[in-house]
Amino acid sequence: MEKLIVDTSSREYPVYIGEGLLHQSADLLAPVLEGKTKALVISDSNTAPLYAETVRTALEPLLPVHLHTLPAGEQSKSLEEYEQVMTACIHAGLDRHSVILALGGGMIGDLAGFAAATYMRGISFVQVPTTLLAQDSSVGGKTGINHPLGKNLIGAFHQPEAVLYDTDTLSSLPDKEWRSGFAEMIKHAFIKDSNLLSRLRTEVQSTEDMKKESLKQFLRQSMTVKADIVKEDERETGVRAFLNYGHTLGHAMEKASGYNNLTHGEAVAAGMIFAMKLSNYLQYSNWDIAYETAWFTALGYPVEAASAFEPAALVETMKNDKKARAGELTFVLASAPERPFLAKVKERDILHLLLEMKKGGS
Template sequence: MKQLTIQSSQRSYPIVMEAGLRFDLKKWLKSDYSSILIITDEKIADKYLQDVTESLGDTDIYTYIAPSGEASKSIEQYYKLQTKAIESGLDRKSLIIALGGGVIGDLGGFVAATFMRGIDYVQMPTTILAHDSSVGGKVAINHEAGKNLIGCFYPPAAVLYDTETLASLPYREIRSGYAEILKEGFISDIHLTEELLALSLEQVSSAQLENHLEAGIKVKANIVEEDEKESGVRKYLNLGHTLGHAFEATLGYGKVTHGEAVANGMLFALHVSEDVAGKKLPFNELYNWMKRNAYPIIDIEEESIPKLIKSMKSDKKSVSGHIQMVLLNKVGEPTVKNLDDSSVEAYIKTYIERMNKR
């Protein structure tokens, strides 16, 4: 078992990583709850919902199964879940358990944050990608104009990570999750970055995966404790997300995974960083890693640039009409730069040229 504790302004909460944890949940719940609503999706329900329900004993248990995929982070699913909570008789002493990947964690957490002005919730991530989204208390749903535009900061009561659930992940989900771990390497640690860039993800062992997850969670935990509300260093966690979120929104949620979009966004961020920093960065190494591990390389058509820029400006990280990007001075030394539309357009055009030469 591996355990960390996050200190937030509202509460401290544990992050626990343990194989088989879903069979012994009661010991990790800090109080006796009047009732529990478990929120999951169609894919996870078949695998783990019964295990989780049975481990909770004789508490009044209710369940809600959302459709799988990013499209469930919607105002429609949010409203249905609020209705489910009301009809089930949940009160301020109730608990919500978000059992699933980042979509379920964000959706379930936002429902908990706003039901009766806030009740406890527990994150039970079942994907690699969710090691990032489940830590730090950022919960949200999407708007058609952009990702995560409707949400708040609301820390969980606990993050309970049953590492056995990762064994059933399809390769695409492994690939998606490792993009976020690599992001954490880029902004913090040259040694972790070099180790990750050497990986062939289809050959990663369970022990390697757990070590990489722990390393990524520690990076996220340290940053979140220093900057809970994203006014300073927490912005660094957005490396690759400015264009990545724009890809998700413009291509249509679910067409590419979040991690696939972020990987492409990081490639663009390194392209921009090389110009701003005036030095070579691991652009080629990242590109080769993506190709070796079968990440989709997203083609950008010139006519789509205005649409991408509009989406990037709708991102919650935009400031005074400028697009805010996380860049690297070097690996382990991130920085934030505000760019105007013309600069971003020029960078996208030179990026297209660079990619077309490959």
């Protein structure tokens, strides 16, 4: 088992990564569950049938365990489902000394975390991630739900008390979800861990390779990057913005595709290649685009996906991003691995590159 400690100003908590951890959850979570009155496991319709019983059986000797299941998919990260979760908390009789366990991917983690942040002005919560992407979302304390007018517009910072990452749960994860999560690992490697980046480059050349034995170490390294950044900047006033590498264009593409055809990681992967192109174009760097593109393509990422959209529409969407300031376009660029920086980029430069891609010129 791998373990790391996330140390933020509001809380210090352990992250356990390894096989069979759901079965050991009573031992690993004992310090968190001590003195707690009840637990509510929140899960979705894909993960609950696979793993909720194991968690319940493991924890029931310690405290009463309730389960609330909601439909799988991003559309459940909604005000309506949030209300249902609140109702479930009340029906289960949760009090201020109860705990919510988020058993699922980032959708469940964000929604259950927000429920824990707000129920009775905040109760304990534990992340039990079951997707590869949740290596990113389960650490750092950002919780929230979507509004029909925009993603993640409603939320709170609320750190979990522990993260229990049972890598056995990933065995049921569809390949496209592996790729989605792996893009965030590549992102962490690019912005802050060259050693991880070179290991990923040599050891992972296909989706199948993502499932290798070394995954647990990769996860620890990747989550350490996230933890270090969160420690430095819990509320995103500075370096935490580097975690948005690949996300400016990525978010715009996700939005343009109606959050349907592209997974988050696919969009971010295409966004990272675009950030490298942009950085070269603005003469900040000398990325070997052909080499990076070949690797990303071998891993199954649609690196040219942006060319399916209207460049001007993508730029408009980027300007409306909640992270854009007063319509300015700020990109995370990198001059080399581990050298990310924020750059204000002119609209016409972005349009130029997007148009070039659309013409098949790069």
